[in-house]
Amino acid sequence: xxxxxxxxxxxxxxxxxxxxxxxxxxxxxxxxxxxxxxxxxxxxxxxxxxxxxxxxxxxxxxxxxxxxxxxxxxxxxxxxxxxxxxxxxxxxxxxx
Numbered sequence: 840x841x842x843x844x845x846x847x848x849x850x851x852x853x854x855x856x857x858x859x860x861x862x863x864x865x866x867x868x869x870x871x872x873x874x875x876x877x878x879x880x881x882x883x884x885x886x887x888x889x890x891x892x893x894x895x896x897x898x899x900x901x902x903x904x905x906x907x908x909x910x911x912x913x914x915x916x917x918x919x920x921x922x923x924x925x926x927x928x929x930x931x932x933x934x935x
Contacts, residue, residue, distance in 0.1 A: 869919040872928075876914045885910060885930065887918060895920070897928040908933055 878886035883899040897918050915934035
């Protein structure tokens, strides 16, 4: 049996129920944190101090750019971090 047949057999045993119950790991899992904007940088980049004390570099998400949501120094924001590199993130929500 070749490798491609073996891989096909493995994937054929995964059902839709496995995806619904989260038994299959998703490839785009993100970590969501809250923080405070401490500095604005060019190109819609921001330096953010998270609630746990870390400082990260984050950029504005596309949906926030399209809706012209302004982010200023001192705003509380929600940031999505990649599980691979927790020093960079994407701003997805600005708190009021």
